[in-house]
Amino acid sequence: MKGKRILAALSGGVDSSVAALLMQREGWEVIGISMDLYDFSKVTKDRAGTCCTLDDLYDARRVCDTLDIPYYVLNMRDEFRREVIDPFVREYSTGKTPNPCILCNEHLKFRALLRKADELGAEGVATGHYAVIRREPSGRCRLFCAPDETKDQSYFLFSLESERLRRIFFPVGGMHKDEVRRIASEAGLLVFEKRESQDICFVTDDSYTEFLNRSGIKEQEGRFLDRGGNVLGTHKGVLRYTVGQRRGLGIAAKEPLYVVAIDAEKNEIVLGTEDDTLSASATVGRVSFVSGAPPAREFRATAKVRYRHPGEGATVRVEGDHLRVAFDSPQRSVTPGQALVLYDGKEVLGGGWIEWENASRS
Amino acid sequence: MRRIYLDHNATTPVHPEVRKAIEPYLEEQFGNPSSIHWAGRDVRKGVEDARQEIASFFGCQPLEVVFTSSGTESDNLAIKGIAYRKGNGGKHIITSQVEHPAVINACRFLETQGFRVTYVPVNRYGIVEPDSVRRALAGDTILVSVMYANNETGDIMPVPEIGTIAREAGVVMHTDAVQAAGKIPIDFGTLPVDLLTFSGHKVNALKGAGGLIVRKGIEIEAMTHGGHQERGRRGGTENVAGIVAMGKSFQLLQSGMEKEVAETRRLRDKFEKGLFGRIPELVLNGHPTQRLPNTVNISFRFVEGEAMLLNLDMMGIACSSGSACTSGSLEPSPILLAMGADPTDAQGALRFSLGWGITDGDIEYAIDAVEAVVNKLRALSPLYTSPKEAKAR
Numbered sequence: 014m015k016g017k018r019i020l021a022a023l024s025g026g027v028d029s030s031v032a033a034l035l036m037q038r039e040g041w042e043v044i045g046i047s048m049d050l051y052d053f054s055k056v057t058k059d060r061a062g063t064c065c066t067l068d069d070l071y072d073a074r075r076v077c078d079t080l081d082i083p084y085y086v087l088n089m090r091d092e093f094r095r096e097v098i099d100p101f102v103r104e105y106s107t108g109k110t111p112n113p114c115i116l117c118n119e120h121l122k123f124r125a126l127l128r129k130a131d132e133l134g135a136e137g138v139a140t141g142h143y144a145v146i147r148r149e150p151s152g153r154c155r156l157f158c159a160p161d162e163t164k165d166q167s168y169f170l171f172s173l174e175s176e177r178l179r180r181i182f183f184p185v186g187g188m189h190k191d192e193v194r195r196i197a198s199e200a201g202l203l204v205f206e207k208r209e210s211q212d213i214c215f216v217t218d219d220s221y222t223e224f225l226n227r228s229g230i231k232e233q234e235g236r237f238l239d240r241g242g243n244v245l246g247t248h249k250g251v252l253r254y255t256v257g258q259r260r261g262l263g264i265a266a267k268e269p270l271y272v273v274a275i276d277a278e279k280n281e282i283v284l285g286t287e288d289d290t291l292s293a294s295a296t297v298g299r300v301s302f303v304s305g306a307p308p309a310r311e312f313r314a315t316a317k318v319r320y321r322h323p324g325e326g327a328t329v330r331v332e333g334d335h336l337r338v339a340f341d342s343p344q345r346s347v348t349p350g351q352a353l354v355l356y357d358g359k360e361v362l363g364g365g366w367i368e369w370e371n372a373s374r375s
Numbered sequence: 376m377r378r379i380y381l382d383h384n385a386t387t388p389v390h391p392e393v394r395k396a397i398e399p400y401l402e403e404q405f406g407n408p409s410s411i412h413w414a415g416r417d418v419r420k421g422v423e424d425a426r427q428e429i430a431s432f433f434g435c436q437p438l439e440v441v442f443t444s445s446g447t448e449s450d451n452l453a454i455k456g457i458a459y460r461k462g463n464g465g466k467h468i469i470t471s472q473v474e475h476p477a478v479i480n481a482c483r484f485l486e487t488q489g490f491r492v493t494y495v496p497v498n499r500y501g502i503v504e505p506d507s508v509r510r511a512l513a514g515d516t517i518l519v520s521v522m523y524a525n526n527e528t529g530d531i532m533p534v535p536e537i538g539t540i541a542r543e544a545g546v547v548m549h550t551d552a553v554q555a556a557g558k559i560p561i562d563f564g565t566l567p568v569d570l571l572t573f574s575g576h577k578v579n580a581l582k583g584a585g586g587l588i589v590r591k592g593i594e595i596e597a598m599t600h601g602g603h604q605e606r607g608r609r610g611g612t613e614n615v616a617g618i619v620a621m622g623k624s625f626q627l628l629q630s631g632m633e634k635e636v637a638e639t640r641r642l643r644d645k646f647e648k649g650l651f652g653r654i655p656e657l658v659l660n661g662h663p664t665q666r667l668p669n670t671v672n673i674s675f676r677f678v679e680g681e682a683m684l685l686n687l688d689m690m691g692i693a694c695s696s697g698s699a700c701t702s703g704s705l706e707p708s709p710i711l712l713a714m715g716a717d718p719t720d721a722q723g724a725l726r727f728s729l730g731w732g733i734t735d736g737d738i739e740y741a742i743d744a745v746e747a748v749v750n751k752l753r754a755l756s757p758l759y760t761s762p763k764e765a766k767a768r
Contacts, residue, residue, distance in 0.1 A: 044689075049704035070702055085685055088704035131755050132682040133689070 018042045018135040019182070022126055023076060023084070025069025027204045028141025028185050030076040031193045034200055035184035036139045037080055044133060045077035045084040048121060050093040072204050079202055087129060089121055096120035102228045108275030108369075109350025110255045119172045127180055137180030142166045144186045144361075146178050154178035156303050156361040161189045168320045171354040171364035172301045225252050235280035237264060240273070245284055251277050257290050257346025274369070291343035295367050297336040297353045302363030307331050314355040314362055316340065318347045329355060336365055376691040379737045383577075383730030384526050384554060384670060385695055389620070390579035390731065396623040397581070397616045408613050409602065422613055425622025432625035433556075433571065433588060434564035441587045441605045442618050446553040446574035447477035448598075449587035450520075452609065453549040453570040454481045456595030457518045458490060465517035468492045471503045471532075472713040474522055475551055476698075482520075500662040501528045501714040505536040512540075518547050523555035523571075527710045527726055528661030529670025531559060538567030547593060553577055553585075557628045558636060558667045569593045575621035578628060579731055584617025635731065640668035642738050643729050647671045649742035654749050655762055658720055660711055669729045672711075674720040677759035678752040681705050683725055686748040692741055694727045 019041040021033035037043045047070050070086060077084035097116045104111035126138045143159035144167040154175045159165040173181065185193045197205035226232060232250030239245055246264045248254065253261075258272045264284065273285040295318065302308075307329070316327040316338050326341040338353060347353075347367060354364035380388070400421060406414030408422050423437070430437040443449045458468065470482055472494045482492040493511040497503050503521050519541040524531045534550050541548040549570040552561060557578040563571060570593065574585040589595060589608070601610020628635070651657055656676040675683060680696030684705070687694060697705040711721040727741075753759040 047702075049702040067702060074703075083688070086702050086704040088681060088706060128755075129682070132679075132752060133685055134751075 016040070016042055018044060018133070020126060020130050020133065020135045020138045021045050021082075022122060022138055022140045023047050023073035024141065025066075025072035025076075025204065025207075026141065027197050027202070027207055028143070028193055030073070030141070030202050030204050031196050031200075032139050032141040032182075032184040033076065033082070034080060034196065034202065036182065037082065039184075041139075043080065043082045043139075044135060045073065045080070045082050046126070046129070047073050047084075047086050048089045048093075048126075049086050050089055050097075050117075050121070072207070076202055076204060079200070089125060092121055092125050093117070096125075098228070102225060102230055104350050105225055105252055106230050106277055108251050108277035110348050111350040112352055115169050115172065115352055118169050123173060123177060123181060127177065130180065137182060139182040139184055141185055142170060142183045144170050144183055146181065146183055146186070148179070152179065153304070158356070158359045158361070159186055164190055167356075167361050168317055168352065168354050171303075171352060171361055173303065174301060174305055175303055176305070178303070222250070222252050233280055235282065237262070238281055238283050240283060240285050240289060245270075248282050251275050251280060251282060254282055256348045287345075290345050292340070292345075292347040292370070293343045294337060294339040294370075295344075295347045295353055296370060297338055297365035298334070298368050300334060300336050300363065300365035303361055304363075307336075308357075308362065314357055317354045317356065318344055318367065319351050324356060327355075335368075377740060378691045378693070379733070379741050380693045381727040381729060381733070381741060382693045382695050384529075384726065384728035386576045386582065387579045387730050388732060389581060390624060390627065392627060393580055393620045393623045397620050400616045400619055404615075408615060409604065418615055421619050422615060425618045428622040428626040428629075429573075429586065432629045433573070434562040435571075435588050436591060438606070439563075439588050439591055441589055441608045442613060443585045443587060443609055444583055444614065445585040446475070446551065446572050446577075447585075449572040449574070449585050450475065450477035450549075450551055451481045452587050452595065452598050453572060453589075454478065454518065454520055455485065455598055456608075457547050457549070457570070458485050458488075459596040460594050461596070463517060465515035466490050467513045467516040468518045468520070469495060469508055469511045469516060469546075470520045471495050471497060471522070473497050473501060473503070473525055473527075473530075473710045474520065475526060475553070478520055478522070478551055497713055499715050500665070501525060501530040501660070501710065502662060502665065503532050503537065505533050505540055508537050509540050512544050512546065516544065516546050518549060520549040520551070523550045523552040523561070524559070524667050525661070525710065526554045527708055528672045528714075529554070529667035529728070530661045531555065531665050531667065534568065535566060542567045554667060554670075557625070557632060558639075558669055560632075563588055563590075570595075575617055575624065578621070578624045580620035580624040581617045584614045584621050586621070636668050639729050639731075639733075642733055642735065643669055643671055643727075645735070646727065646729070646738045646742060647673075649738070650745060653742065653746050656759075658716075660714070660716060660720075660724055670726065671728075672724060672726045674711075674716070674724045675749050676720065676723060677756045678723050678749060680722055680724050682752055683723075683745075683748055686752070687725075687744060690744045690748070692744050694725050696725050697721070 019036050021043050023029045023045050033043050033045055074084050097113050101111050101113045130138055143164040145157040147155045158167045194205045232252055234247050237245040237248050254272050256272050259269055262270055264270055268286055270284040271290045273289045274283040311330045314327055314329050315324040317324045325344055328339045330337045349367050349369045351367050352364055353367050355362040404418050406418040408415055408419040426437045426440050429440050470478055486492050495507040495511050521532055521537050523534050538548045548568045550568050551572045553572055553574045556573045569590040571588040576582040597608050599610050604610055658674040660672040684696045697708045707721040711724055
């Protein structure tokens with residue numbers, strides 16, 4: 014790899030900075046890049062803790078100065094709107110609770126950046142994600158959880174197939190965060206003390222609802238129903254609720270009520286008891302597998318239904334282009350719009366997106 | 376790696392003679408030009424000699440030259456200085472859609488302060504037509520501001536005609552001549568213009584110094600209040616080295632501009648012909664002839680300007696594309712969009728601007744590099760079919 018060129022995607026944080034540094038130490042010609050995804054002039058005020066503000070771009074630029082490598086900010090606003098924000102808004106308007114960070118990973122951090130890598134004559138892209146890619150002699154790539162379980166980001170990466178993983182590098186993926194900070198500090202990268210990023214970067218000072226309202230999604234009051242179709246009260250608009258939610262419903266009942274289903278078309282929200290939020294199974298669409306295909310028509314796996322979900326044993330059946338995932342014991346808040354990711358031990362097999370169960374919709 | 380600088384409209388290298396001229400001001404000539412004593416006196420002489428050189432270059436009076444920190448400050452001083460001058464009754468300003476951000480954003484600010492601004496359009500070559508300025512005039516118009524030459528296309532605007540229209544209407548005329556100065560002859564003495572912006576670093580002097588020529592009798596309100604420097608029109612201790620550098624640059628231009636420009640034009644034409652002769656599907660942005668001798672702006676169809684710029688940078692060739700936003704990333708040029716360019720073409724536009732120090736060898740190397748990059752990127756583009764492939768079908 015001596016002298017071969019690689020793009021390092023820099024967020025301005027410590028992980029991606031160290032990723033760039035490690036690639037350079039391995040002998041790659043590293044080109045630092047950041048993505049301009051959104052009108053930063055609207056996002057910068059007091060947005061410590063998000064992915065990529067103007068201040069973060071400044072930090073990324075200074076890291077590249079320290080590494081003595083070129084740094085470019087690529088304008089990817091059109092792609093971001095098309096591939097992340099529009100679907101985010103669309104999903105919300107169908108009552109789902111989407112996960113824009115996975116869409117951003119899939120479409121921008123990897124697909125679009127690999128295209129940029131082609132344009133700039135680079136072999137691939139290195140990022141600061143916590144996950145491990147194992148490259149087998151056959152050329153096939155497998156994806157595993159990070160050893161630092163508190164940092165593991167493999168959930169967000171399930172949609173990368175082997176073919177794409179070949180051109181992707183996670184230099185800090187196998188490390189512990191402390192070690193990454195230590196390397197940054199020793200190398201004089203001034204980002205070693207920075208806080209973690211967490212919020213959704215394009216939802217600015219105001220709430221999701223306000224963001225969605227500005228994006229043209231109008232809120233309308235509607236009816237809360239019970240499982241039998243009886244009216245329980247009035248909700249403030251489906252955008253404000255998510256499946257499994259208990260707080261803020263404003264309905265007095267004998268036992269606590271939870272959101273069980275959201276029908277955006279009818280503008281109705283179904284409430285039920287805690288037990289009603291349990292799902293024995295999930296239907297998953299837009300499926301992908303790291304190896305390119307499911308291991309069998311029917312197989313066992315550990316299913317995670319959201320980031321930080323501990324995972325539950327499940328029997329997975331392939332049904333056309335969907336998966337039917339039957340959990341060993343019923344799971345709480347299996348939320349349409351979120352990703353369901355399948356693991357075999359530490360290995361990511363693949364996953365897809367949770368859809369509405371017809372049964373729970375009515 | 377070989378490095379070729381084809382971005383002289385952004386800034387220019389410092390001329391060795393300019394460097395020599397400022398050396399004393401970085402050493403023993405450290406005084407404050409406002410001081411009465413020997414230390415100030417000598418430095419004051421340097422500043423006033425520079426003012427004289429610049430006045431002589433532009434054909435104005437030395438006392439009409441006001442030194443500022445930049446072209447941007449000069450534009451702000453001109454526009455806000457007229458808007459806020461004492462006894463100003465009018466509230467309407469005319470400018471164009473293709474001005475530099477220094478002018479556009481000064482006008483946008485004034486719009487928040489109760490002024491009305493008309494941004495007149497340009498024709499398909501990017502040139503402001505005098506008639507559109509005439510039509511925009513209102514009873515309370517106080518200022519017309521139209522640039523002398525455009526930074527992105529190099530288009531030369533009919534400033535004498537527009538100035539005549541303004542003068543007939545009794546309206547103050549400002550022109551941002553930052554790009555034009557030193558590339559085409561300008562004679563402030565006969566030009567129907569009241570305020571003219573210039574800058575040092577575009578003419579091989581230093582960054583951090585510019586100026587505004589204010590015709591005698593035109594009152595402007597100061598924007599930087601402070602000491603009595605520049606006759607109260609711009610407070611603050613003078614950037615002596617920057618001013619001396621500008622003086623030297625314009626002095627060099629006064630004697631050598633014709634020759635310098637002829638050589639730049641020859642190399643620019645060679646570059647342009649080379650590219651158009653060897654690469655298909657190019658679009659020239661701007662006027663074919665009514666254009667600065669150093670600038671060429673080309674859209675390379677089926678490729679993005681950003682990808683071209685980055686690849687050329689990695690090959691040591693500096694040029695520019697679109698306009699940089701706050702983040703440092705690129706957006707399609709609003710100037711090309713105002714000209715009615717196809718947005719996709721605008722995205723694929725690159726500006727090459729030549730200047731002092733470029734050789735034939737540089738140009739040949741640059742043509743080869745641009746051709747190689749375009750071919751590589753078009754090979755990756757799903758939209759492009761090369762003429763060879765098209766024939767084979």
